[in-house]
Amino acid sequence: MGLTEEQVLPLFQGNIIHLAKLCLKYIQQPAVEARKLFIIKKLMSNLTLLYVSARDRHMAENEISLWKNPLDSFVLALNQQLVSFEMASEGWRHIIGDSVPYSDLVGFVSSSVSANLLVLLFSEILVEDLTKMHAHKTGISHLHSVFHEHVYVSAMAVMNFNLQSLVESTSLDGSVEGQEIFRCVGAWISYTSMAANGPQGRMDLSETFDLLVKLMCWQQADTEFPYASVIIKIFGDVFANDPTMVNFDLRCHIEEIFLGASKGRMTTNNGHAWMLRYMNHLVVNEFYEELKDLALCVVDFLQVGTLDLCNKLFTIASDADMNALDQYIKVLLQMTNFSLVPVLQEFFSVRMVDFWLDLCDGYNNLVGEIIKPNGSELAASIFVQVVEIYLSKMGLLNKQKILHSDDDKTMIHEFDDFRNAILDLMESMWSVLGNDKLTDVLVASIGQLSPTSTADMFQVEAMCLALNKLMGDMTISECPWICDTLGSKDTFLHNVIFLVQMGCDQKTTQDVVVQTLSTDFVKTGTQLLGTIADFFCQDSKQLGTCIDALFRCLEGCSNMNECDTKVELLLIKCITTLCDTCRHQLKPYLPNFIEVQRLMVEGKSQVSDFTKQKFTRSLGYIIQCNATDGPEVQGQYVLQVFEAILQGINQAPENRDHVLPLLICLSELGTALITPEDFDDETYLAQLPKFREYWTTDPLQIRVKIKALLDFTFSRYSRDSELIEVDCLIFGKALELPDEDPHFLRYDMHEIMHFLMTRSSGCEPSTGLPYIIYLLEKVVNHYKASLTPQDFDFMLSKFFLERHFAIVMADPDLTQLMVNFVNSILDSKPAIALNSSHFSSFLVPEFLKLLPAKERFTIGAVTKFWTKLVNNKKFSRQDEITTRECIMSLGPQLTFTTISALFHTQRSDLNYYADVLRVLVARYGLQFRQWITQALPQICDNGPAHQLLIEKLFVTRGSRAAANAILEWWLSCHNLPQLSPGQ
The missing domain is CATH 1.25.40 (Serine Threonine Protein Phosphatase 5, Tetratricopeptide repeat)
Known part of the structure; x- marks a missing residue:
């Protein structure tokens, strides 16, 4: 909170006076004043915050800073009926500094149910708030030592007194007071676990846990288990999160209660009679949530000692009594095989999966030399039973x-x-x-x-x-x-x-x-x-x-x-x-499969589109390996499948939802006919030249017929992007294959380019052009060895600069598409772009204008272009000369435009521009110093920040550390706080 001593004291006085007034009224008339418990809780929480502020290590030492025990202060304030500022000013030192003896503390909580409830409530709020603060506020770890020495003593006295009173009680207690004690215990357990790593060490809750175990097993007749459910939840949290809070002896005792045996003491005393009665009570009354809580608690408890059990069962280092261990395992198997329906009624079998998995992994990790002679047989006998149980479950x-x-x-x-x-x-x-x-x-x-x-x-x-x-x-x-x-x-x-x-x-x-x-x-x-x-x-x-x-x-x-x-x-x-x-074994079924496929693609077929497509692919797998009879037979099969698809389309060409899935079937056939890399059929390999020749000449004119079909469907659905996508998939099917691999869809570059231009001229650019350009990139990658700068000029003109130029430049998505296409050229064969007529007349000036774009994806694409242009490992010597001439002449403008765009962009996009500056520093260091020195004053008036940026950029020499320098400059120029070292 950062409060001073002068602020803490009056706040403390006012808060505790108001709290004391309300609490005293509540003690006198709890039923009437119960509605004010909410206010009481808020005042208690305020008192916790004041306590933390008073104990701030940065506050000068004074009387309020020596406040040690707010729980005692609360009891003293109520005992003295502190209800006015006059009383507070006279007695506040006494309230802050004095301790309450055990007898007085017990006497106060024994004085009335309401007084007891309030002390428990404040104790709970104290540790809950401190636990929350520990997670969100630094600098309070020193409080734990004071808390351990003072508050812990008072709180344990109150809690254990209450628990002991319940143990000694002869009647059930479902009162608010009885419920509050368990909430208080839970809060203290959470706090103790959280503070355990401090220099003060772990707070000992052994007496509390002992009393909880007694209460858990307390019952009145066979049908009354008043505390078992809530205490099992408490222990469940302990065993799941911090099981070492419970000491070894008590864990052995709990083990005997849960299982009737203890692997720690190696005893079998049938001590789980209470457990059996309690489980029977839950089952008979269908208390399945409580049964689930019990399962979670028991299995989390078991997992604490899984490694120990593994060693005792299977290693020569153990001299444990095997009869006791056999009984222990028997109980675990019985628990796993709990007779009810898993998840719905019981959770033991569900949680025991984790236990058996841990035990199995523990056994698998044992070194062979330390396993008992009969260890493997013992493990097998146990896990065979586990298998049988879970196959049923x-x-x-x-x-x-x-x-x-x-x-x-x-x-x-x-x-x-x-x-x-x-x-x-x-x-x-x-x-x-x-x-x-x-x-x-x-x-x-x-x-x-x-x-x-x-x-x-x-x-x-x-x-x-x-x-x-x-x-x-x-x-x-x-x-x-x-x-x-x-x-x-x-x-x-x-x-x-x-x-x-x-x-x-x-x-x-x-x-x-x-x-x-x-x-x-x-x-x-x-x-x-x-x-x-x-x-x-x-x-x-x-x-x-x-x-x-x-x-x-x-x-x-x-x-x-x-x-x-x-x-x-x-x-x-x-x-x-x-x-x-x-596929080889199914060749005899091929005629039958083709007939099935023909029926599937008919207009009246009820088969789903997915099934039509996947079955066509299945059919293609078998056709692909049918090499024994030569390529002519394979060609006939392909033709039959295609004609079935064609016939299906002709039955309802006006139904787009019928046509599209059948075209996808054709694409699936093309995928299936790709020869697998590990295909080693000797008959096929021997006839490979024949297959290559056959599909090159295509005597059945299958490719021509397919193109005619695609042209026909395009004439009807030229604005349908999904059909264009499938068309592109079909035409580009063979582009990723080696040239020597035969394929019925191997169109040459001229055919593909004609196809692409036809689609480009008739499509909706915003939806169709992305698929067309994707195929165009595949064409470039496949035929790059033969492509020239004139080819690049042609592609750029036909697909971007002529028919669609206005739309491309107005649509950020299409702009990005164009830039990425050029980037793909710089990745595959940069020379054809660098030596094209459009390089200096269009690409450089237009892409420079795109640097200040607002859309992140456009920024990402265009900055990638400039980084590839400045530094590209695929450049030849001549490419280096060309780009160097370009950058040297363009350097001042490129630097200014990049920094200006960087200055005006949002923080999340800074790294895109930083990449451009980094490569300029690395490749054109001497010149770039002049360019950036001239550019920065034109951006904003911040000389010191500019100078610091230049120095840091050249120290980093284009490494990734330059991004931090650029970020610091950007923050400084926008008057934003700098990053702290930890950020």
Whole structure:
């Protein structure tokens, strides 16, 4: 607050007098004065602020600065009934300086319920406010020592007296006073944890924790647990944030209460009878939130000692009683396998995922030499049981129960997160169990089931989900044993396919719960089929069975509801993956696939656009690898697919929403026909010259027909930017491929340029030009070796300076597009821009005018142009000469314009201009000193700042540190505060 001694004292007197008046009235008539508790709390908070100000280390030492214990001062003020300034002026030194003996303190809080409540309330507010101040205010850490020595003693006396009174009470206490003691305890625990790292050390709360444990276990009959819930929340916060606050002996005692065993003392005394009664009480009464709090508390407590448990269980360094440890693990497994529905009714299994993951990671991190002889067997036996428990817990049967009870879907998201956490645990446990005890067992278990009901399929789904996670990182083609395992049981694949089929059969129901679960069936099944796609490369028979089943499922999709659409999406993703991976094995299916694709693209088809596009890509994968019969056969297949698309478009050419997806299908076909980098088919490689010759001559005129189609659709939709985008994707498909790679969409530069000019002349520039220029940049990059300055002049004129010039210069987005196009030329082949006729006549003067632009993206583009022009590693010797002549003649103007733009820009854009100045300093140091010396006085009158900027720029020599110097100059010239060293 920065108050002086003269200010603190009268504020203190006025505040404590007013507080004492209100508190005394409240003590006398608590029911009547209860509405003034809000004011009392504010005055107590003010007293805390005054205490902090009085103890400010910068204040000269005086009587108010020696104020040690506001809690005692509060009690003294009430005891003396300090209600006037006359009384305050006579007794304030006594109130500030005196301590209250324990007997007097206890006597005061015992005098009335209201007095007790007020002391507890002030104690709570004191530490809460100090905790908040510690986070937001510097220079108060010295207070903690004073607090520890004085306030802590008084507060503990009051709190522990209250807790002991509750322990000794023979009746329940649900009063405001009873609630306040626990709030006060919670506040002190938070403060103690926060202040623990100070020089005063940690405040000891052992007596408080002992009393809390007694109160937690206090009960009246089997159905009354008055304090358990609130105290478990308190301990939950402690174990989650600062578990070492509780000493070892008490932790062992709590462990015995929670688990009936202690790994610390290695005892098994069945001491958790209270815990069992309490859990039964919560379950019977359906107190699921309280049960969740208990789970959080217990598991956070367990995680404190996970590493210790790991060492005791598995290492030779431990001589612990294994019988006691076995009992301990048994209790943990029972807790994990809590009998209720996870998330909905119980949280033990949810939180225990983290515990088992920590234990598993701890075991995996042990050095082999220190593991017990039977350590690996013991670990396997434990984690096998964990797997079995969680396969049941993660099953969709539990999700079904949640769906029936949860309207806002919050718990569904939590349950899905729970399933994902279990999958991460499975992945970690694989390191312990290996394939023989986990992966192979899952495969065998899926194959052994003969599902006859939805419940059986829930089991299959859970195991498939886990198996998919485990096999996701495997390269199955390099693991022959897994192929043998997968192929050893035909029923394995049968059950996975049946899972997908069952989901597809149920998706048409009107029951939202069934729809959700059916989507999960299909999702898990199709993801697993996609994951094991490499296996099908070894077993074509099973591949055929799988593909046939997927197509039958796909036939049943009609996009009649959201569930149906999701299922179709999952199916086509799986089919696409299989076609990509197993393209060789699927060649016999090619005629059938082409017929399916023809039906899909018909106007009456109910198949989604996404499915049409992805299936066309899938088809393309198979066509791409069909090299055995030579390029002629491949050409025929490509023609058939194209003609099906053409026929589909001709059925409804006026329907833009029908035409656009089919053009995307054509683009997807082009993507699929790109030869993979790792494609090593010897037959194809042997015929590569034939394929190259075939697609160069294009005897079936496929490229001509495609261009005619695109011209036709453009004539109808010339202002449609999405169609222009697809057109550009199709025409540019082969530009990123090496020239020797054959492709049916390999148009030459003349054809592409004609296409681009046609589109440019007829499009809406603001929406269509960005796609056209993107393709133009790809053309430049692909054909840069043959491009000349005249070609660059032609491109700049046709696409920017002639038809669209006024629009380009008026639209910041198009201006940026033009500048970025030039920048791409400077990146790929700068000579054609530097030697063009437009370089000195247009680029340099116009881009200089753009430097003071207001739009950040334009500033970014144009400053990048100037930095590339001044310093470009791709410049040849001749390029260097050209640019040097330009910069030397333009230097004063460029420097002035850059600094002027920098001066007038916003702070967040300074670095763009700083980059230009940095490269000028680095490349033209001597000349730049003259240029900037002349420019700065024209910007503003601040000679010292100008001189300092020049000195710092040349000290940094263009390094990134120059940006700080420029920022300091900008702040100084705008009369803004300089940055402090910490900022």
